[in-house]
Amino acid sequence: MELDKIKELVEMMKANDLSELEVVNGQTRIVLKRGPNQTAPQVIAMTPALTANGANPALRERLAAAGPESKDLPAEAAEDEKWARIVAPIVGTLYTAPSPNAEPFVETDSKVEEETVVCIIEAMKVMNEVKSGVRGTIKKILVENGSAVEYGQPLFLIEPD
Amino acid sequence: MELDKIKELVEMMKANDLSELEVVNGQTRIVLKRGPNQTAPQVIAMTPALTANGANPALRERLAAAGPESKDLPAEAAEDEKWARIVAPIVGTLYTAPSPNAEPFVETDSKVEEETVVCIIEAMKVMNEVKSGVRGTIKKILVENGSAVEYGQPLFLIEPD
Amino acid sequence: MFSRILIANRGEIALRIIRACRELGVQCVVVYSEADRHAHYLSLADEAICIGPADPAESYLNIPRIISAAEISNVEAIHPGYGFLAENAHFVEICRDCKINFIGPAPESMHLLGDKVQARKLAEKSKVAVVPGSDKAVANEDEAAQLAEKIGYPVIIKAAAGGGGRGMRIAHNEMSLRVAFHSAETEASSAFKNADLYLEKYLEQSRHVEVQVLADHTGNTLHLWERDCSLQRRHQKLVEETPSPGLSTEVRQELCKAAVRLAKAAGYINAGTFEFLLDKNNKFYFSEANTRIQVEHPITEMVTGIDLVQWQLRIAAGENLKLRQKDIRQQGSAIECRINAEDPANDFAPCSGCIDRFIPPGGFGVRLDSHVYPGYRISPHYDSLIGKLVVHKKTRAEAIACMKRALQEFEVGPVKTTIGLCREILTHRQFVKGKVDTGFIERTW
């Protein structure tokens, strides 16, 4: 094994942010590991989900799914990654329309301005308007009318202009 | 594997923030690990020492030092690695000579055959002869006359013929 | 009993309340800030709701967010734990307005006991001695100096709304009093939004002894004996024990009865603690009341066998104490060591970061209350308590031996902790003799 070859492998690891590399070639075996705390190479958005195996798997799933850094499905992740998110600024009950019989504030493919109200979150009987904050097109609505949302929970995916 | 080559690998690890490196090439195996806080990599000889931080640091040191697969000092490690070891086959009190006033069985640079008695270990009043098992030259005596030895403890380093 | 409650706290006390809920069969919802998102105890609750970012003002101290979380999670009651909103009477009033039970006393008792000046008046009415001092907030520096002259130095300045040692200053002469007055005023004002200060004689070489009380809605008010918390560093408790080695049987009885009188006078309901100072002559003075569960409650649980947090829930749900005073026995001796992620070699600076190594002690006589596990990250936003190590044995000598071996087993790294200091304390001749006072740690280390 030449040193040059190892050097090249190391460069490649760095460039591609690999944390571990193993090469076996006949009698030769090379193992390289990088970074003190990384156990796996970073790909897309890594969700440090709860590793717990405790009382309520349902909660764990919910937590894992609801976290602002999480994704619904790995397959969708790559696509969703392109879009910005509108997240809940407070904890409360979300309404997608100003009143039960009214039209929703926004729908998929709605064009929104930064100041456009996209939903309301009720907390302690106060209706808090949530504004888009971004100019663009709503691509996906992640929550249902009347559902409870927690702080930081993604509500809409938006394609910025 | 030349020392220079190892030095180069170490430098490379440092420069590239590698945490671990293993190269196996035929009979040669090199393992290098770098801790997050260590500036210089440690040469690790296969067996992790006790990581404990408990009651008695002295014992921990003793355990770490006495293990058959451990080394006294990293600097000596590379040199000692070349030599074979004669280890204690039983736990007991070691004598380097057949009687208090006799000459020792072996000394540094003694030539030994496989059947040469190198020391005696007393256990339950029985004197057990320990044979070299290897033909070669005694390079280092690791224990003192009359000391207690545990199973597997390295007693002698020997350069096989 | 409630079917579902919200836990408005974090860390070890959140886990403590989760445990009580599980054993009672009560569902629990725990709120958390973004900094605690990955904490393992969240998975032990029935639900966990993120209420805001790490900053406590935006999460654990934020009343609207906590009430909103309670509303969406459909709970019947809120347990505040200790710290954060636990002694905030305004929060208790809002809970009442929102028809959510608050697991603790009524806001009226909290107001009364939370204000140190009012609490002193209550004590005097209840024939419980108080330390000589001001009967109301001291108006200014000059008034403070005048009063100090009257009662004699040293004196201690305290924030009327304070707790946990914040806003406290000791002065040995007029000059240091004037300096201390200003800094205490600033600290109290920023920490409690109330700059009121009061002043009392500082009792040197006194012990801190407090009495645990439980009271139900029928007025059945019981004490669960005392805790000795003399081992403090900058008014922060470090080692607590029960029974107090500094009390005779007579003084113990008197002290505990005094606490019950105070609780009754305040119309107190639920678990509470009445703190006293015991001077060199075994005379005790009421110091302050804590209208919540306390960090050191486990030692009382160990010697009485009574689960205080379960009783907090029961009383709040309207259940009455089935116990009588004579059923509550103080069996054996219990000690608690607070394990904080602090560096004793660096003036006890809090350590944050990841806990890689965490090997807790176990075996006979050992209880550990900790939310920590290998891989836990200590957030710099909250207090540095990572665990409470408690032992319970038949005698004080056996409890000390047990605590020493448990501390020896306890491995935490790489962050620095108070484990080593606790070992030194447990080994110290003065501690072993039971002859310590509130100044012991600062004089010795």
Add this chain to the structure above:
Amino acid sequence: MFSRILIANRGEIALRIIRACRELGVQCVVVYSEADRHAHYLSLADEAICIGPADPAESYLNIPRIISAAEISNVEAIHPGYGFLAENAHFVEICRDCKINFIGPAPESMHLLGDKVQARKLAEKSKVAVVPGSDKAVANEDEAAQLAEKIGYPVIIKAAAGGGGRGMRIAHNEMSLRVAFHSAETEASSAFKNADLYLEKYLEQSRHVEVQVLADHTGNTLHLWERDCSLQRRHQKLVEETPSPGLSTEVRQELCKAAVRLAKAAGYINAGTFEFLLDKNNKFYFSEANTRIQVEHPITEMVTGIDLVQWQLRIAAGENLKLRQKDIRQQGSAIECRINAEDPANDFAPCSGCIDRFIPPGGFGVRLDSHVYPGYRISPHYDSLIGKLVVHKKTRAEAIACMKRALQEFEVGPVKTTIGLCREILTHRQFVKGKVDTGFIERTW
């Protein structure tokens, strides 16, 4: 008291003994095999000596190596733990010859009680009922068949020198008896180097109830009440509790007195256990004696507050029991779950390998005796016990609630464990009602 002892065991019981030594101020030296070289508990001893390779025959069961370790480490006594050499009377005799104290009974009592046929005779002399069966070793298959016909099927075949379920077989008819006889003979011969078998009536739907005894050199022989160990799988205990929910106060008293009579008749000194079967009609029969500390001893410690391992050392060192029988109270209810690294889905095959995740439960009422920590490697050479989870509460219902939540908190991975099965057991209607027998687990799971 001894100043220095040797611990001739490994795993959780070695750690248990280290803890007792630390609290008594006795130095301890622990032996270990190469497989246990990196076990964390070794660092808690004052010294650790490697005595051989992983194979127990070359290490923990090897008398010369252990005696030699005791000699070089200059100890006054050896604690054998349980298993390995703990009930080997020959080892005790060698210790005596070498002038090393053995922490346990004299070899004579061990011989007497270790042989099941002699033990039966002792029981009859002491007016303690024994299960109908053979009075001596059964000579051969035909004799066994004849006897079985007389006492009635089902019958159980046991190795005279056996223990821990090995060499045991149940037969419901003559054919199965003949098959069972052969396999039991082979097993007994290889496991205990003694092929002697005896036979007794198999009591269906019986409970396994045992009595803890402590006796000093003056003949002061006390019981520490009973343990109910009916929850077994293939004669391996899984969940134990005290008090036994199957005993009336009268039967409990009778049973405990019977154990004391047996201990006295055997001249027993130190800690020991007398096992009984309790049939459907609450009649009890002496089954066998265990002349050592038992795995499930912690539940007795919890309800009596008495440290059994410390008393083993004290008695062996010549100290006398200061207790009288009436001082030993059974307070509250304690349960132990054995956490084994076994895969219940794969016929309880032992799992070896590295334990990466280990988050133990804690809090009020919970005790954990475990030598495991994250990174611990389970060796395939030894038993699969990785921890004993014990709870202690005022009532059985509270103890069950506490155990359930503790099991829920307990995270071990990636190896499979009995945690899940224990949770199912604790939740099972029959267990909650206290209506289980030794066949319950096998019938239900």
